[in-house]
Amino acid sequence: MITSLIRRSIQALFVILAMTLIVFIGVSVIGNPVDILINPDANAAERTRVIAHYGLDQPLWRQYAIFLQGLLHGDFGDSFVYGRPALGLILERMPATLELAFSALVIALVVGLPLGLYAGLYPDRLSSRVIMSGSILGFSLPTFWVGLMFILVFAVELGWLPSNGRGDTAELFGVRWSFLTGDGMRHLLLPALNLALFKTSLVLRLTRAGVQEVLPQDYIKFARAKGLRESRVISVHVLKNLMIPVVTIIGLEFGSLIAFSVVTESIFAWPGMGKLIIDSINLLDRPVIVAYLMMMVLLFVALNFLIDICYTLLDPRVRMDGRA
Amino acid sequence: MSNADTTPIAPEPLARQRIIQYLSAPGAAIGMTLLVVIVLLAVFAPLISPQNPYDLMQLDIMDGRLPPGSESYSGMPYYLGTDNQGRDILSGILYGLRTSLIVGVFSAIAAALIGTTLGLLAAYVGGRTESLLMRLVDLQLSFPTILMALMMLAVLGKGVQNVVIALIIAEWATYARTVRGTALVEREKEYIEAARCLRLPRWRIVFRHLLPNCLAPVIVIATMQVARAIGLEATLSFLGLGASVTEPSLGMLISNGYQYLLSGYYWISFFPGIALLVTIVAINLAGDRLRDILNPRNI
Amino acid sequence: MPLLDVQSLVTEFPGAPGGPGNRAVNEVSFAVERGKVLGLVGESGSGKSVTGFSIMGLVDRPGRVTGGRILFDGQDLASLSGEEMRQLRGRRIAMVFQDPMMTLNPVLTIGTQMTEAITAHEKVSRAESRARARDALGQVGIPSPEERLSAYPHEFSGGMRQRVAIAIALLHNPDLIIADEPTTALDVTIQSQIISEFQRLAETHNTAVIWITHDLAIVSRLADDIAVMYSGRLVETGPVSDVLTDPRHPYTAGLIGSVPSQNTRGTRLRQIPGMTPSLGRLPSGCAFRTRCDRATEACATVPPPETHEGARGFRCIHPVHPELLTQ
């Protein structure tokens, strides 16, 4: 257990290192580093100062070392637009994004799991077919367009829910959250639903596929042959086996939700990282872009790490030999 | 089997059987029909659309934001209304479909070519090359497509071409992984063994024997990928990172309408969205059935 | 009255769309008395396991029992509600599955999988059910059973897993055990040990056993009666001693001929030529006729009816008679 933890940590470090290399290559080799790192509005003196600061006159490997050094200190440079450290900007907006992504994940699981279980257990029922067709629709509906339609219907036509911003927030653990206030909740609802739509379909389909894979197994038949109640067969024998793929979904999809919140945040003017990164790409605010990308890399590596640990806890087979 | 008088059922030609089987599901038939219509509409857009929405000379700002069913000064009907620049939404959709399909199909094919080649290479060469390639694939697949695409666009800058490049780079890994998986299974089978014993050249084994057997999963993924790519292109355009304002794709049209949504000009966003939705649903319906029939594992 | 009386049982799996179903079990009739062992033999795919599952009410969807009756202790199983059937399963009728590697749930401990089988039918404390599970493991020869309770299936070998499955089947001292090739995965000593255990059970608890196997040697040693299956039909039934020494059906004769011990040394084993036809395309008339060296035109017309001869029965219109053979 300990050795595999250590091994995985080392792997994670390698992934991070590889990604820094890719981002570095992207920014410094493919792109024009002078353009990328220097505010286009800067004057000549400023240019030379920044070129010297970032060592753009140095050989590539030294530049990479400098880049890494900056990373280690959390120094991605100052935003051209805000004139403040890029990392600070990102961190400031992170809670809003996390809140949105987490809400969407909860919705996806609460809706997707039971429906998928149902459709998997009773595939021939009409209701199951309806659910499955619905999930194809959920897959196909372009998220951003659905967001607009939500606004059109619930905000413009019906006037039930607000369509932009976080609303009132309250503080918990030193961070401001929307879900703690009624007004915040009302603001959160539409974006969270919008972001959850695609993932709900995904969770639903994966759960159904999982159920259909587990059900024909001999051990399920044997559980029935023992005279177990159907409720126990499903809630213990089927569900316990489903936990493994589901945990993977939760882990991976949480990351993907954070990435996809870019779209939802832009539509609902949700002040999170996603909106910031789109604004930054549009305004060529490169320090913020790099900081965002590196934060995402960190986040994903951390998530994968966590999933691995959950696997080990859930699947006795992995626990023994250390790998799936 | 040696039983002489079991009457064998005369087999239909396999391809025909497959097609019949394919279309016997209502979803697939609907999907296929829609798809054919959509492709025809897109191909013949210049012939059938009332105006050329990319030709700024044909646009009249005075016709801006007219509701569906209005007429222009010159008496031309705007069946689906106009956008803020006076562009006929119907024409915009027809032309936008072209962009969407081209981007979707082209990026899916390019990604399939690259991914398949690398996947086969990995499976056949093995060793260091394989583990390096597969590490790269794992790394890439652990990041969501949209993030990869944003990363690419952040580096390359905005524009349709860059969206295509971003899509290819974001999607090749799926093919590589699947093809390698299938090829590994195939490689162990007897006929490859036989081909080896005959000392056929390597490339021949790979292209004549391994590749055809990896085709089913590649086709299925590619179909799904076209739908995803179209959705993603629209999303990126919506975010303002794709098509240019003067030659709007579906995503861009929707984005244009976004600003006017709150004022009640719903049609600018609504109809292009429906077109996008129908296209993606059609491809997914067709692809879903394809997956059932070709039934490739490990997807 | 026999404990189990199966009458003209038919179990079908849907065939090609629109066509007729595939009869994995076709008009099968047999009976098992309390305390007796019935050996059910036949080639792979002949329908032995499906017969067992039909009795358990556990035929895989979309297959189902479409004809005949299964009387257990005088009661028609088809008339029982789902809950009544559940109470029967595991408690009065138990089954040991064919593939020990797949029978146990990989993510639950052996202890959980045993105790749940107890508490499904009896209200007992956790401690007591655990104690009983432990004893049952000891009974089938698993060393240090207490510790093994908290182990997972993958920590067991195939043979060990089969013994766990057998232990589970024995937990409630059932009236009927369907043992589907239970000893195939075991080595010879364990095999005899298990067989003795079943024999003891049949005697002391008056348990009836259906022993499904390919192995005629085991049948001759353990079983009282034998039923030979071919392509879903029972082709020959009767007391083991009669059938094995003096088979009537050419298929049974062929099976006996291919057992090594039955042959004199030096002569080649006689193999039954050909392959089992698949259910979808059975030959007309007698399903065995494409492989039968006694087949005539008449065999192709209708499936041979059952001929009775005392306690025996067979379905063949040109039965084997040793006295005829020697002429």
Ligand SMILES: Nc1ncnc2c1ncn2[C@@H]1O[C@H](COP(=O)(O)OP(=O)(O)OP(=O)(O)O)[C@@H](O)[C@H]1O
């Ligand atoms: N789930 C199923 N779906 C469709 N057909 C099935 C199913 N299970 C069994 N069959 C068919 O029923 C027939 C009998 O199968 P069964 O498993 O009873 O054979 P068996 O006599 O137990 O063989 P073996 O000795 O290999 O275990 C087979 O031809 C098989 O094709």
Ligand code: SF4
């Ligand atoms: S009925 Fe005819 S074909 Fe069938 S076993 Fe008897 S002799 Fe052979």
Ligand SMILES: [Mg+2]
């Ligand atoms: Mg069997």
